[in-house]
Amino acid sequence: MTLDVGGDSSWIDCVNGCLFFLQACPLSTGTIGEAAQDVVSVQSTDGKNPGKVASVPRFLFTCAWSFLMEGLASGVQGVAGLGRTKISMTSQFFAAFSFPRKFAVCLSSSNGVVFFGDGPYTFLPFNTDVSKSLIYTPLILNPVNTAAVSVQGEPSADYFIGVTGIAVNEKPVALNKTLLSISKERNGGTKISTVAPYTVMEISIYKAVVEAFMKQIPRVPRVSAVAPFVTCFDARSFSSSRVGPAVPHIDLVLPNKLVWRIFGANSKVKVNKDVLCLGFVDGGDDRRTSIVIGGHQMEDNLLQFDVAASRLGFTSSLLFRQTTCSNFNFTTTA
Structure with missing residues (x-):
């Protein structure tokens, strides 16, 4: 390192x-x-x-x-x-x-x-200053530490953001939105962590996103799953674009009508030359945090953590900016 x-x-x-x-x-x-x-x-x-x-x-x-x-x-x-x-x-x-x-x-x-x-x-x-393209959303402090070992009363060291919904090709995904907020028991919410190589979702959220994604590409055949992914396709089914495979984009909806748009380069994982998988992981139904945004979804996205102002700046994919x-x-x- x-x-x-x-x-x-x-x-x-x-x-x-x-x-x-x-x-x-x-x-x-x-x-x-x-x-x-x-x-x-x-x-x-x-x-x-x-x-x-x-x-x-x-x-x-x-x-x-x-x-x-x-x-x-x-x-x-x-x-x-x-x-x-x-x-x-x-x-x-x-x-x-x-x-x-x-x-x-x-x-x-x-x-x-x-x-x-x-x-x-x-x-x-092109000497592009990508800080000029940052979009800002508040960072949320979870008052309860989500680490495996913590001191009682100590707040979480993690960075949470206020995802209010998910959309596929700008069509809202039907899901239990109470899971997107941090509950009185301090469960739920969305945090950012490269500990997870891929975004992990509570099982009902995961199934809803997969169903909505499949509805947008009904004629594309599935192939056998490749762990840890469940939803996989023949790589030849998709053309290429500047921002990866030409697939439906997935939006994390944020307050004030902002979205963090996830394009094919970040939503798909090429597990071999023939197979592309939807790069999200089923986290089961017993999760303290409902969504953990993982490393693959962050690749080639600049994220600025403004700790002093308690806000996250994000660019979405830099591939659009060449x-x-x-x-x-x-x-x-x-």
Whole structure:
């Protein structure tokens, strides 16, 4: 895992299969680890090019058991916590560099990037500042911690957003909307987490979305399921577009008539050369959180977490802008 940060903005280079988790605990388990301090070297950026290297002299981290890495991507050596806790990487960088309490995540199937601080966030090949395209929706604080191990009365370190509905090809999906809100028992709602490689939905929501999706493509035959996916198709059934396979788009409906639109590149997963699957996972009926937006649905979407203003900025797919999250300038020094 390679780290580079600093300046008005800062970034982490996801070169060697590193994963970034937007919650306090990477897995649904807890264990005892050893806390330590060390110097972390980070690299600044003006939002276009890497700049000078800076250091955090007393960066807190923990050494945990290797079994916590089981099930993660090949080559992962550790977990970078970006949650709301006081000792997360974001909180420590905010304190060390005194820049705005914002960070932006841009995941890719190759080289993704995380910026710490405000924009611009400029991507090649056209030097596009994608921060100008951000749409904002409130971040919601769940007053009860959803981690496997927590202190009573401690709020969740996760980032929740207020999804109010789901639509397929702009047609509303019939579902139990009470599941979309955080209940008095602090269950339900929608959170963002790259711990889940694909978006996980409570079973009734999942079935409703699949049914609505299939209604839009009634003549497209299904093929055998490929775990963990259930709804799969012959890849030759779909043409290609700038934003992936030409399939019905899926909208996460947000307050004030905003939508986070999910196009084919993020809704479909090519499991082999012949099979495309709908990239959502049935989470069962016993879920604390109704929807967990996973890493595949975030790929090539820039998400800015404005912690100070408690809002999420999102761009939807950067493929429309003829760029990707791998197109930040990782090499040229300003």
